Amino acid sequence: MLPPVQLIRPRRFGDTRGWFTEVYSEPAFAMLGIDCRFVQDNHSLSVPKYTLRGLHFQTPPRGQDKLVRCVRGAIFDVAVDIRNGSPTYGHWVGAELSAENGHQLFIPIGFAHGFVTLEDNCEVTYKCSDTYAPDSDGGVRWDDPAIGIDWPMPAGTAPELSAKDAVQPMLADFDSPFLYDGRPLAPLA
Numbered sequence: 001m002l003p004p005v006q007l008i009r010p011r012r013f014g015d016t017r018g019w020f021t022e023v024y025s026e027p028a029f030a031m032l033g034i035d036c037r038f039v040q041d042n043h044s045l046s047v048p049k050y051t052l053r054g055l056h057f058q059t060p061p062r063g064q065d066k067l068v069r070c071v072r073g074a075i076f077d078v079a080v081d082i083r084n085g086s087p088t089y090g091h092w093v094g095a096e097l098s099a100e101n102g103h104q105l106f107i108p109i110g111f112a113h114g115f116v117t118l119e120d121n122c123e124v125t126y127k128c129s130d131t132y133a134p135d136s137d138g139g140v141r142w143d144d145p146a147i148g149i150d151w152p153m154p155a156g157t158a159p160e161l162s163a164k165d166a167v168q169p170m171l172a173d174f175d176s177p178f179l180y181d182g183r184p185l186a187p188l189a
Helices: 026-031
Strands: 006-008 012-015 018-021 040-046 052-058 066-072 074-081 092-098 104-107 111-117 122-128 137-139
Touching: 052 074, 066 074, 066 092, 066 111, 074 104, 074 122, 092 104
Parallel strands: none
Antiparallel strands: 006 104, 012 018, 040 122, 052 111, 052 137, 066 104, 066 122, 074 092, 074 111
């Protein structure tokens, strides 16, 4: 049984000109158990270092699987299990995604997503399995102690937040509509 959140490490083929990589292939991703259909691509620019975006999700019936990558700079990307009945409810995994390493994080429906930039002028792109639906938009606090994300920021650093992210509810105040599918969150391989 494949884990729900997966760190993808696309191969790069390089020569004197630079490198080439295939960042998405439906048949290759299906072999990893990722069989969603992506219908929207998003691209963000975060200018200051330690900009934090998250923790976000869309509720059913407009949930979104996401495939995230950093195309300029570096980020610490996080997924939090918010599936009712999951033995890993409220647990998180995270990984550094950078333009240099080319890694991607697949985050399925039922997980909150967020990231913090580790450099100035970071650009992040991500594919989504549904379009943006304001009525289904949701989130939980980035600094909820019940989740306990170890954000890689110097002690005492206050991240740059949107007004919305500064007032998201705590996980304990969120009545999750997501159901556990039998696959607990596992450490990223």
